[in-house]
Amino acid sequence: MREITYSEAIREAMSQEMRNNQDVFIMGEDIGVYGGAFGLTNGMIEEFGPERVRITPISEAAISGCAVGAAMTGMRPILEIQFSDFIMIAMDNIVNQAAKNRYMFGGKAKVPVVVRLPGGSGAGFAAQHSQSLEAWMTHVPGLKVVQPSNAYDAKGLMKAAIKDDNPVLFYEHKMLYPVKGEVPEEEYEIPLGKADIKKSGTDISIVATGIMVNRAMEAAAELENEGINVEVIDPRTLVPLDTETILESVKKTSRVLVVYEAVKRGGYGAEIASMIAESDAFDYLDAPIRRLGGVAAPIPYNPELEKAAVPQVNDIIKECRKLMNK
Amino acid sequence: MSNAATLKSSSITPEKLKSMLYDMMVIRNFEETLKKLYQQGKIHGTMHLCIGQEATAVGACVPLTKEDKITSTHRGHGHSIAKGTDVMKMMAELLGKETGTCKGKGGSMHIADLDVGNLGANGIVCAGLPLGTGAALTSKMKNLGYVVLCFFGDGATNEGAFHESLNLASVWKLPVIFFCENNLYGMSGSIKEMTNIENIAERGAAYGIPSETISGNDILTVVEAVERAVERARNGEGPTLIEAHTYRWEGHSRSDARKYRTREEEKDWKKHRDPIALFKQKLIEENILTEEEYGEMEKKVQTLMDNAVEFAVNSKAPDLDTLMTDIYA
Incomplete structure (x- = not known):
């Protein structure tokens, strides 16, 4: 099959939806001839023109509210926030407006907006350009939160996000942008709320999110040589969460490791771990639920410090050995 | 300050003039009724009354069609009534009933009525400006011809979103009217202490937006200013900033002892304006x-x-199982 990058897959999903539906458009900073900070919108202004590929001033408070207001009145905007860290400046419109309008108005409004958020560490951008704050968004009723780990999922999830009538926060990992994967050209959607078993196994269930899915897969290959058979589950969307797929896996393997890049304390992995602990799968556990997450420090600049701040393949391997008492 | 609107210069029919007065009277009576209901313990939480500001609410909505839209504020009852939201349903909403505008889920600060172009009151100061800018973008992109009028107070003009929205609407030439009800106080903060310029309308120049300061208590002046702004918006000439001076007779909310202003000042506005x-x-x-x-x-x-009170009092409270509905579409 054809291989394209994660960023090409996202662009293809957006372009297909923009061809299918005139109400879909994209707005954001430097997304015109510049192509966006990560080149993701390269070529889009040439195809769709400046009305539908709207370059905005550096005004996150206005452009986020503008996207929400446009969504409430019949458009289906995609808002590119240049780095996910900048969402703090747009927070009121996401949390107080987009998430709550439908409920506050007694079910009358719908807010079909997709907010694209390049996140994660590893690129040397330091503390204000490398965070993973998706857990904040999962806490807010009314929002959906998506976190694709590969090109195929990114395309299908983006198409589903654009078609969804709710605000969807779409967390892209900037280190995954150049990573290639098999992606069919034809149109397909991956429903929000459907996890994927990336590798089946019998000894340990690793529930990993975002780029940690890729690291868990590397760790799983390594552990295979030691006779440890790991199952890797990618929830793909954090809200709604496919609890069923996770719990079935836990019941099968009896051991679970949750891996996420965000600061471990208060991260979404804590929610996944609690969900498992509160369920009937608890009785199947042969070991305490383990979590691996980022350290409680801002993301540092120095490359070695930066790596040490978030889980790496070796950390996952070590944690799995511990779980197997090896 | 332009202040010279007369009936002779107005093209409004006598019937319309009387209905404008009637709408202002409805707003005042609605607010006075809420005060009584609050004192009787029938209203939960708080509310922000707009007694004294009836001319800005009604006057600004006169030039608007049903298709045109407004965004409102925490002090939004008058705006909703002026835009055509049903008073019976609003009263039921204030009493938290299932027959309310928002099924009892929104309350005073979240009354919205999309069917008449009311995009909602808002509990966050200045939040209506970016939203209204977006609604205006829809009008432009889909060529729908409607304009959007954003109501906000003087306090909102010190929020970043005010400046960002004016700039964005100006560079995109959006059909939006930024309508500031300058009632001199943002909660307790006097506009004189919170800004260092004479008129808020001066801020329009920074964004290339035509602006004017008017008397907000003379309804015909309000109508005429908004008519000019609507015409500009419909002609594709972009946004206008209108600053209308007015005064809220009541305190900010129910808990306000009004220590930051004098009784003399209040009397003066009530008696003369x-x-x-x-x-x-x-x-x-x-x-x-x-x-x-x-x-x-x-x-x-x-x-x-x-009738509205009777309807509201006799309406049912929402079922508890509506707690988890209307969260997602």
């Missing part, structure tokens, strides 16, 4: 209205409000 008394006087002087007719209108308003 009551927007309803001024407009009534004008209509009587110009032989458009009689005292008798005014008395009839008062009775009609009271009947409407009595």
Whole structure:
């Protein structure tokens, strides 16, 4: 099959939806001839023109509210926030407006907006350009939160996000942008709320999110040589969460490791771990639920410090050995 | 400050002039009724009354069609009534009933009525400006021809979102009217202490937006200013900033002892600049209205409000199982 990058897959999903539906458009900073900070919108202004590929001033408070207001009145905007860290400046419109309008108005409004958020560490951008704050968004009723780990999922999830009538926060990992994967050209959607078993196994269930899915897969290959058979589950969307797929896996393997890049304390992995602990799968556990997450420090600049701040393949391997008492 | 609107220069029919006065009376009676209900313990939480600001609410909505849209504020009851939201349903919403505008889920600060172009009151100061800018973008991109009028107070003009929205609407030439009800205080903060310029309208120049300061208590002046702004917006000439001076007679919310302003100042606005008394006087002087007719209108308003209260009181509270509905589409 054809291989394209994660960023090409996202662009293809957006372009297909923009061809299918005139109400879909994209707005954001430097997304015109510049192509966006990560080149993701390269070529889009040439195809769709400046009305539908709207370059905005550096005004996150206005452009986020503008996207929400446009969504409430019949458009289906995609808002590119240049780095996910900048969402703090747009927070009121996401949390107080987009998430709550439908409920506050007694079910009358719908807010079909997709907010694209390049996140994660590893690129040397330091503390204000490398965070993973998706857990904040999962806490807010009314929002959906998506976190694709590969090109195929990114395309299908983006198409589903654009078609969804709710605000969807779409967390892209900037280190995954150049990573290639098999992606069919034809149109397909991956429903929000459907996890994927990336590798089946019998000894340990690793529930990993975002780029940690890729690291868990590397760790799983390594552990295979030691006779440890790991199952890797990618929830793909954090809200709604496919609890069923996770719990079935836990019941099968009896051991679970949750891996996420965000600061471990208060991260979404804590929610996944609690969900498992509160369920009937608890009785199947042969070991305490383990979590691996980022350290409680801002993301540092120095490359070695930066790596040490978030889980790496070796950390996952070590944690799995511990779980197997090896 | 331009202040010279007269009936002679107005193209508004006598019937329309009387219905404008009637709408102002409905707003005032609605707010007075809420005060009583609050004192009787029938209203949960708090509310922000707009008594004294009836001319800005009604006047700004006169030039708008049903298709045009507004965004409102925490002090939004008048805006909703002026844009055509049903008073019975609003009363039921204030009493938290399932028949309310928002099924009892929104309350005073979240009354919205998309069917009449009311995109919602808002509990966050200035939040209506970016939203209204977006609604105006929809109008432009889909070529729908409607304009959006954003109501906000003087306090909102010190929020970043005010400046960002004016700039964005200006560079995109969006059909939006930024309508500031300058009632001199943001909660307790006097505009004189919170900004270092004479008129808020001066801020429009920074974004290339035509702006004017008007008397917000003279409804015809308000109508004329908004008519000009609507025309600009419909002609694709972009946004306008209007600063309308007005005064809220009540405190900010129910808990306000009004220590930051004098009783003399309040008396002066009530006695000399009551927007309803001024407009009534004008209509009587110009032989458009009689005292008798005014008395009839008062009775009609009271009947409407009595019915609204009865409807609200007798309506059911929402079922507890609605707690988790309407979260996602």
